[in-house]
Amino acid sequence: MINYADGWTELQNRLKLVTESSIELNKATQAVYDIAQKTYQSLDATAQVYQRFADNADRLGLSQQKVAELTETASKAVSLSGARAASAAMGLTQFGQALAAGQLRGQDLNSVIEQIPGLAQAIAEGMGISMGDLKKKAQDGEMAIDKIIQALEKVKNSVDQKFASSVTTVSQGFTNLQSAMTRFVW
Secondary structure, three states: OHHHHHHHHHHHHHHHOOOOOHHHHHHHHHHHHHHHHHHOOOHHHHHHHHHHHHHOHHHHOOOHHHHHHHHHHHHHHHHHOOOOHHHHHHHHHHHHHHHHHOEOOHHHHHHHHHHOHHHHHHHHHHHOOOHHHHHHHHHOOOOEHHHHHHHHHHHHHHHHHHHHOOOOOHHHHHHHHHHHHHHHHO
């Protein structure tokens, strides 16, 4: 029970860093919870990606709604990877670190490709390039966060369609149960 309560508190603390009022915090918390449940991702990993997009929101002119949409598209693409919960969470964490750094490259890119290939494929598709070209662009420092955002925006409808026809795994169901328990205990 303590772990669930702490998980919710950690979620709130993470989102307080990127919101300016209790109203924004409540909206962000609800958005992260809804996205995690809808996409079968862990609350923590979803919150990390949301936070990293939100960290760049002012600089890139992103609204709170756009941050939520990008987080959802990325999370759906991860779900399409067929990765187990732990691998998906690790891959999302690496992706979040890349967003924090402002570039997707090196170990972060390798982790995304290996652990959550659906996200790497979505980014490549959104950029109109192959997976091999994705690696090359990353090596050349051409995978800045604004390019990733543009790619995710372009591929949103395609990801939504693929996600709508995917089948939920037992592992994904348990991830949702853990998220619901975290919220319930708090």
